[in-house]
Amino acid sequence: MTFVVIEGIDGSGKSTVISLLSRLLPRVYVTREPSSSPIGRLIKEWALREGTADPRVDALLFAADRIEHYKREIEPRLREGYIVICERYVESSIAYQGAAGVPIEYIKFINSAVPKPDITVILDVDPEVAIARVKQRGAAEKYEQLSFLKRVRGIYLSRAAEEGYPVLDASRPAEEVAKEVARLIEKRLGSRESTS
Numbered sequence: 001m002t003f004v005v006i007e008g009i010d011g012s013g014k015s016t017v018i019s020l021l022s023r024l025l026p027r028v029y030v031t032r033e034p035s036s037s038p039i040g041r042l043i044k045e046w047a048l049r050e051g052t053a054d055p056r057v058d059a060l061l062f063a064a065d066r067i068e069h070y071k072r073e074i075e076p077r078l079r080e081g082y083i084v085i086c087e088r089y090v091e092s093s094i095a096y097q098g099a100a101g102v103p104i105e106y107i108k109f110i111n112s113a114v115p116k117p118d119i120t121v122i123l124d125v126d127p128e129v130a131i132a133r134v135k136q137r138g139a140a141e142k143y144e145q146l147s148f149l150k151r152v153r154g155i156y157l158s159r160a161a162e163e164g165y166p167v168l169d170a171s172r173p174a175e176e177v178a179k180e181v182a183r184l185i186e187k188r189l190g191s192r193e194s195t196s
Ligand SMILES: Nc1ncnc2c1ncn2[C@@H]1O[C@H](COP(=O)(O)OP(=O)(O)OP(=O)(O)O)[C@@H](O)[C@H]1O
Pocket: 008, 009, 010, 011, 012, 013, 014, 015, 016, 017, 133, 134, 136, 170, 171, 172, 173, 174, 175
């Protein structure tokens, strides 16, 4: 059982890479946050559309959704032996709600009920490239503004330096990025087998 999280700014290619990854690796379970729970729906249908009174409300909603998601969906799949690949997790809250002004220590505290993933990978792309990619999808979502995504990217990169997360250049073709992520996961699985 391995818990993998793919992070990066909107438009960095997370969904695309994850769908390719699920064809490169055996026994993969793919999921994402905000999740499909009632709290996840509240986030997508209300908080991300109409906006909340204070960014701490977003931070609390994402944390509540995450605890439900981890307990009800991720943990059971890990126990069944799947490689769980989750699009976004705690680092999304640190990067986005941190960029919106919520203190990082507060975000870490409200997320302290869920465990750390085995592997966190940051897909890194210039926010201008990311915005051009997501524009093709239609109207911009709440956080899809250039100046905001530049701050989000800055936090992701400093967190990666602090925590030792691999940062992959996601301006390359998605197939190339997916193969690199698959190699990182296989390396991790291999090192586990040799120590068990
Ligand atoms: N490596 C790539 N090169 C060029 N275009 C890409 C690449 N990866 C993804 N795209 C395109 O960019 C757009 C956004 O990709 P995708 O939905 O995978 O990003 P995302 O990081 O999951 O975004 P979000 O966080 O906003 O959901 C899509 O139209 C996708 O086809």
